Amino acid sequence: MFLAGAIGSVLLTGTAQAACWTPAAVDAAKVRDLQSRLMVAALRCAKSSHDLLPEYNAFVRNKKPLLKLGNGVLKNHFAKGKNRKQATRAYDRYAVSLANRYGAGSGDLSECKRMKSLAGQAATSEATLTALVDIAQMHSLTPSLPGGRCGIVMAAKGQQ
Template identity: 40%
Template sequence: MLVSSATALLSLSLATPAAAQNCWNGAAVKAAKVRDLQTLLMVGALQCRSTQYDVLGHYNRFVKAHRTTISAHNDVLKTHFVRAGKARDYDRFTTAMANGHSAGAANPEFCRETAALAEQVAGLGRTEVEAIADRMFVSPKGVGRTCS
């Protein structure tokens, strides 16, 4: 009985780190939210090129102003997937975000709203961009269980 209890305890302690790696910590969730914002703006830049709304120009200013922020959050996301043993899922994750926003582009207001958002965030600092992403994307597509 003691041997089986010790074996069960050992297997539980070995399983815990793997389980913890599959959850989303606060930094990974924040990174997913910023990536979701950037992806929304990128989809707008692509989908709204033939409209009266200058999403592309505002998006380019956003990327230029926040290149280091975007890159840092992408690094956090990639690290999350590598630690979970699912490095290949990063591309699926970001593609699913883009596909979700592409579906929303059918809304007639999408280009107007996305252009206004891109213009707004291009002129903000990192903390403000992160706060907007946090408010807009409470539960980004593909983010699973969060770590306690």
């Protein structure tokens, strides 16, 4: 009986650990959140005096390899323990949930000027994931991380 309980605990721990967010996946989620925020703002602000569609398009064009890299990390995160179809569905649901969070706003155009500046900053930033993560953090973009961050495992002194 004890052995069955121990095996069950190990299996549950492994499942929970598989769903947690690694630092790389967290960074990829921040970049995806930045992209989603700017995409929604570009659509919402298109008819305002602060149309940011040119800046958003420059961001996507200039950072396309980084955006693809980040999306690959996210797709791998959602692939843990799933077949390809389930993983794609989980990734798509996550990406849509990020955009919906911003799209559910009131339609207030007061943020368009700030979003135009953010899109310009993202478009002209250094071409690294770190630069995009830093921009997302500076603008307090915090993506949802279902399952939470993975715990930090530290080796005991002398076990290196």
